[in-house]
Amino acid sequence: MTYALKNxxxxxxxxxxxxxxPDLYINRELSLLEFNKRxxxxxxxxxxxLLERLNYLCISCSNLDEFFEVRVASVIEMVEIDPDTRAxxxxxxxxxxxxxxxxxxxxxxxxxxxxxxxxxxxLKKEGxxxxxxxEWTEVQRKWLEVYFNEEILPVLTPxxxxxxxxxxRILNKSLNFIISLTGKDAFGRNSGRAVLxxxxxxxxxxxxxxxxxxxxxxxxxxxxxxxxxFIDQLFHGMNVKGCYQFRVTRNTDFFVxxxxxxxxxxxxxxxxxxxxxxxxxxxxxxxxCPEETxxxxxxxxxxxxxxxxxxxxxxxxxxxxxxxxxxxxxPDLKFxxxxxxxxxxxxxxxxxxxxxxxNDILLHQPFESFCSVIDFLRQAASDSDVLAIQxxxxxxxxxxxxxxxxxxxxxNGKVVxxxxxxxxxxxxxxxxxxxxxxxxxxxxxxxxxxxxKTHAKMCLVLRREGKELRNYVHLGTGNYHPKxxxxxxxxxxxxxxKELGDDVRRVFTQLTSLGKVTKxxxxxxxxxxxxxGLMEKIEREIRHAKSxxxxxxxxxxxxxxxxxxxxxxxxxxxxGVKVQLIVRGMCCLRPNIKGVSENIEVRAxxxxxxxxxxxxxxxxxxxxxxxxxxxxxxxxxxxxxVEICFPIENKKLSQRIIRNxxxxxxxxxxxxxxxxxxxxxxxxxxxxxxxxxxxxxLLAEAQTI
Numbered sequence: 294m295t296y297a298l299k300n301x302x303x304x305x306x307x308x309x310x311x312x313x314x315p316d317l318y319i320n321r322e323l324s325l326l327e328f329n330k331r332x333x334x335x336x337x338x339x340x341x342x343l344l345e346r347l348n349y350l351c352i353s354c355s356n357l358d359e360f361f362e363v364r365v366a367s368v369i370e371m372v373e374i375d376p377d378t379r380a381x382x383x384x385x386x387x388x389x390x391x392x393x394x395x396x397x398x399x400x401x402x403x404x405x406x407x408x409x410x411x412x413x414x415x416l417k418k419e420g421x422x423x424x425x426x427x428e429w430t431e432v433q434r435k436w437l438e439v440y441f442n443e444e445i446l447p448v449l450t451p452x453x454x455x456x457x458x459x460x461x462r463i464l465n466k467s468l469n470f471i472i473s474l475t476g477k478d479a480f481g482r483n484s485g486r487a488v489l490x491x492x493x494x495x496x497x498x499x500x501x502x503x504x505x506x507x508x509x510x511x512x513x514x515x516x517x518x519x520x521x522x523f524i525d526q527l528f529h530g531m532n533v534k535g536c537y538q539f540r541v542t543r544n545t546d547f548f549v550x551x552x553x554x555x556x557x558x559x560x561x562x563x564x565x566x567x568x569x570x571x572x573x574x575x576x577x578x579x580x581x582c583p584e585e586t587x588x589x590x591x592x593x594x595x596x597x598x599x600x601x602x603x604x605x606x607x608x609x610x611x612x613x614x615x616x617x618x619x620x621x622x623x624p625d626l627k628f629x630x631x632x633x634x635x636x637x638x639x640x641x642x643x644x645x646x647x648x649x650x651x652n653d654i655l656l657h658q659p660f661e662s663f664c665s666v667i668d669f670l671r672q673a674a675s676d677s678d679v680l681a682i683q684x685x686x687x688x689x690x691x692x693x694x695x696x697x698x699x700x701x702x703x704x705n706g707k708v709v710x711x712x713x714x715x716x717x718x719x720x721x722x723x724x725x726x727x728x729x730x731x732x733x734x735x736x737x738x739x740x741x742x743x744x745x746k747t748h749a750k751m752c753l754v755l756r757r758e759g760k761e762l763r764n765y766v767h768l769g770t771g772n773y774h775p776k777x778x779x780x781x782x783x784x785x786x787x788x789x790x791k792e793l794g795d796d797v798r799r800v801f802t803q804l805t806s807l808g809k810v811t812k813x814x815x816x817x818x819x820x821x822x823x824x825x826g827l828m829e830k831i832e833r834e835i836r837h838a839k840s841x842x843x844x845x846x847x848x849x850x851x852x853x854x855x856x857x858x859x860x861x862x863x864x865x866x867x868x869g870v871k872v873q874l875i876v877r878g879m880c881c882l883r884p885n886i887k888g889v890s891e892n893i894e895v896r897a898x899x900x901x902x903x904x905x906x907x908x909x910x911x912x913x914x915x916x917x918x919x920x921x922x923x924x925x926x927x928x929x930x931x932x933x934x935v936e937i938c939f940p941i942e943n944k945k946l947s948q949r950i951i952r953n954x955x956x957x958x959x960x961x962x963x964x965x966x967x968x969x970x971x972x973x974x975x976x977x978x979x980x981x982x983x984x985x986x987x988x989x990x991l992l993a994e995a996q997t998i
Contacts, residue, residue: 310888312860315383317883317890319971321854322364322380322389324879326396327973329353329360331899331965333400334975336407340962343419344617344626345901347412354404355611357397358466358542361575365393366544369574381856381881394599405605408613419626420510421616424501426518433505434522437514440499441523445516451489451527460593461488465543465571468497468517468609471586472524476531486589487528491516497612500619511620515607537582539590540608544571575600577608628901633662633779634995645672646756649765649787655946656785657953658771659902660995663778666752666767666785667694673754673765674702680762681708681755683801685747686727688772695773696727700734710737712804714747739805742935745820747804749937750785750923753797764794768939770906770921781905782988784921784950786939790815793939800937817938819924824858824931826938830911830918831861837914838869845912847954849875850925851905853882853895858926866892875957876967877904885969895967896976898957900988909938910951919947953991962986 335341335349371378371386379385384392413423429437451472452461463469468491477483497516506512517538525533573594578587580603591601607613617627624630636656642648645668656665671694673679682702689695703709713728728738741747750769755762771783788794792814799811800818810821817826831846838844846865853859853874859882862872872893874880884893898904907922924936941947957964961978963986968974978984 312863312889313856315379315381317863317886318381318856318859319881319883320380320382320384320389320392321879321881322360322368322393323396323971324881325360325364326393326400327971328878328897329356329400330403331897331973332356333403333407335899337411342626342628343412343415344620344623345628347416347613348617350404350407350412351611351614353400354609357400357404358611360397361542362465362545365390366546366571366574368393369544369572381854390599398602401602401604404610408606408610419623420507421620421623422506422510422512424512424514426522429514429522430505433501436502436505437499437519438523441519441526445495445519446523446526448492448495449489449520449527451487453484453487455484461490463488463490463541464493465545466540466609467491467493469539469541470517470520470524470536471539471582471590472528472536473534473583473586474528474531475534483531486586489520489524489527491520496615497607497609498615498619511623513616513619517607535583535586537579537586538608539576539578539582541573541594542575542577544574546571573600575602577602577604579603579608580605631992631996633659633664635662635665639665639668645669645787646676646765646789649789653790653941653943653946654787655941655943655949656787657991657995658778658783658785659780660782660991663775665787666769666773666778667698667775669754669765669767669787670695670698670702670752673756674698674705674707676756678757679707679754680757681710681753683710683712683753683755683798684773685712685714685749685751685804686724686773687714687748687750688723688777689727689774690723690776693773693775695775696730699731699736703731703734703736708737709735710739710801710805712739712741712747712801715740737805741804744933746929746934748923748930748934749800749818751797751800751937753794753801763789764791764798765789766794766797768793768797768921768937770908770923781903783906784908786921786941786946790942797937800935804935815940815942817920817922819930819934819936820932823922823924823936823938827858827909827926828861830909830913831865833913834870834911835865835868837912838865842914843912844868844870844914845873846870847873847875847908847910847951847958848926849904849906849908849954849957851877851907852879852925852927854879854925854927855931856881858931862893863889866890873954873958875904875954880967883969883971884967890969896958896960897965897967897973898960898963898987899965900963900986901992902988908950908954910954917947917951919950921950953987956985956987956990959985960987963988 332349333353336346368386368389376386380389452458454460470489472487474483474485474487495516499514501512521536524536573596576594576596636654638648638654673682684699699709699711711731713724715724731738752767754765756765767785767787769783769785771781796813796816817823834844834846853876865872874895876895876897880895884890884895907925909920911918919941920938921941922938924930924938930936941950961976962984964976965973966976
C-alpha cells in the first residue's frame with residue numbers, strides 16, 4: 294500500500310475525498326498479471342485432475358504470450374510516442390514496464406517451478422514420462438534417430454551466419470535454436486554460429502511407441518530434445534559446441550487507419566501478412582545458454598535485459614497442451630465428462646418458435662446446450678414461413694454449424710444478412726475466410742461500422758405468421774462459437790417480445806445502413822446509451838440508499854477498468870449501497886478503502902469453466918432489474934464498440950440469474966478476494982464448513998433436470 298493511499302484512508306469523514314485520486318486505482322496491466330497468477334494456482338491445486346492441472350499451466354503461459362503481444366506492446370509504444378502520459382494509477386509507461394518486468398519474471402519462474410518440481414514428478418508417478426536425453430535407452434535413441442532423419446531433418450533449414458547469410462527474420466513465438474560451431478565447412482566458411490527455425494508443422498511432443506517403453510507408461514520426448522541430440526547431422530565435418538533454444542514474442546496488435554481505408558477487408562488482410570513480424574517485445578532463451586550467446590541475441594534483436602527471460606525448460610510451455618490429445622487412456626486424470634442439458638421447454642416442443650412464443654427462454658452455457666441456438670438457426674433455415682435472418686459474428690469458426698445454417702438459409706431463398714467483425718483479435722484470418730464463404734452463398738455480408746468493433750451478440754429471425762410478421766431474437770453474452778460454448782460460461786435469451794425485436798432490428802439497420810441514432814425501447818446500446826443507462830441505474834441505487842430504501846448492486850463481468858464507472862461504484866459505496874462484484878480478470882477498483890469502498894467486495898472465480906458472462910443487477914428498492922450484456926466496464930466496450938445490454942424481464946428467469954450470482958458470492962472453493970493493495974487471497978473455509986462450489990452446483994443441477 295502506498296504512502297498516499299495510507300494517508301487517504303486516514304482522511305477524516307468531514308473531508309471530501311477526490312475519487313479521481315490515482316491511489317484509488319490499480320494498474321490494469323498488473324491486475325491482468327494477477328489474473329494469470331490465479332490461473333497458475335489451479336495447476337498447483339491437488340483437487341484438480343492432474344492432466345487438467347497441466348492444462349491450466351499451459352493456459353497461464355498462452356495468456357502471458359498474449360499479454361506481451363498486445364498489452365506490453367502497447368505500453369512500449371507509449372514509451373516512444375508519449376513517455377509522459379500517465380495510466381489511471383499515475384504510472385508513466387516506463388514505470389509500468391519496470392513493474393511488469395518484475396512481476397512477469399516472478400510469474401515465469403513460478404510457471405517453470407510448477408512444471409519441474411510439481412507436475413512432471415506427479416505425472417511420472419502416473420506413468421506419464423517426459424524422457425530426457427540422458428535417460429534414453431539405446432533402443433529409444435536408435436528409434437529417435439530414425440525419426441529425426443525421416444520426419445524432422447528433411448524440413449529443417451539451418452542458416453550459417455556470415456555476410457551472405459544475415460541473421461534471419463524470426464517468426465513470432467516460433468521455436469528456434471542458436472548453435473555454436475567450430476571448424477570450417479566445404480567452402481572454408483565459419484562464422485561460429487548458425488540459426489535453426491523449427492517449422493510449425495512439426496509436433497512439439499513425440500510419443501514413443503509402446504514397444505520402446507514400459508507397457509503401462511505413456512512416454513514422450515520433446516522435439517527440442519531430439520533436435521539437440523542430432524543437431525550435428527546438420528553440420529557435417531564441423532563441431533557443435535552448443536545448441537540452445539530461444540523464442541521471440543512480437544507485437545501482434547496491428548493498426549488499421551479508419552480514416553484512410555476504402556475496403557476494410559483488404560486493409561485487414563494486408564496487415565495480417567505482417568503480424569508475425571512485428572517489433573520484438575520479449576526474448577526467451579534456454580537458461581543454460583552462455584552469456585556471450587545471450588549478449589549476441591540481445592544485440593541482434595535490439596532488446597534490453599528487462600525483456601529477457603532465461604527459462605528452465607521448453608521455451609513454449611503452452612505446447613504441452615498437446616498431451617491431452619495424445620493420452621486417451623487416462624480419463625481418471627481429466628475432468629469427468631458431462632453432457633449439457635437441453636431446457637425442458639425446448640425438448641417438449643419440436644417447433645422452437647412455438648416454445649419461444651409461450652415464454653422467453655434462458656440458456657446458461659455450458660451447463661445448458663448451445664445446440665439449442667444451432668437448432669434455432671437450422672429451423673429458421675428450413676422453415677418456409679421465415680423470410681429473413683440477421684446475425685452478428687465475432688468469433689465462430691469457418692466450419693461452424695452456425696455458418697452452415699446461414700448458408701443453407703440463403704440457398705433456401707431467405708434474405709440472410711451477417712455482420713462480421715473482421716478485427717476480432719487473432720481471428721481476423723478466420724473471419725476473412727468466413728466472409729468469403731458466406732458471400733459465395735449469396736449472404737449479404739457487412740463489416741459493421743468503421744472505427745467501432747461490432748461485439749454485440751445477437752440474431753434476429755423474421756417470420757410470417759398469418760397476417761403479421763413476428764421477430765424472434767437470440768441475444769447473448771458470448772460468441773456464436775460451439776467449441777468455446779462448451780468451456781465458457783455465458784447466458785443467452787430467446788424471445789419474441791415485440792419491443793425487444795424492434796430494438797434488435799433497429800440496431801441491425803444501424804450496422805448495415807446509414808442514419809441517425811434511433812430510440813430503443815428496451816436495449817441499452819454502446820456507444821450511445823449503454824454507459825449512460827448503467828450510470829443512471831447506479832445513481833438510482835444511490836438515491837434509494839440515501840432515502841433509506843433497499844439498495845444493492847451485483848455485477849459479474851470480465852473486467853472493470855473504465856474510470857467513471859469505478860467512480861460511480863465508489864459513490865454508491867459511500868452512500869451505503871452494498872456493491873458485490875464478480876470480476877474474472879482485470880479490476881482497477883480498490884475495495885475496502887475507508888470512506889470510499891468499504892461497502893464493495895470484489896471476488897474472482899477460477900474453475901473448470903472460463904467465466905465469461907456479463908450481468909448487471911440492481912435491487913431497485915425490492916423490484917430487481919437484471920441485465921445481460923456483451924460488454925465489460927471498459928472504455929472500449931462502452932465508447933468504441935457496438936455492444937448491447939438486454940433486460941431479463943421474465944421474473945422466473947431473472948430470479949434464476951440472481952440465485953446463480955448468489956452461489957458465486959457464496960463460493961468457498963474456487964473464489965479469490967481482491968485486497969486493497971491489488972493482490973488476491975483465495976477464500977478458505979473451516980474444516981466443518983459446507984463446500985460451496987458454484988460451477989459444480991450449476992453443473993449438477995443441469996445434469997438432474
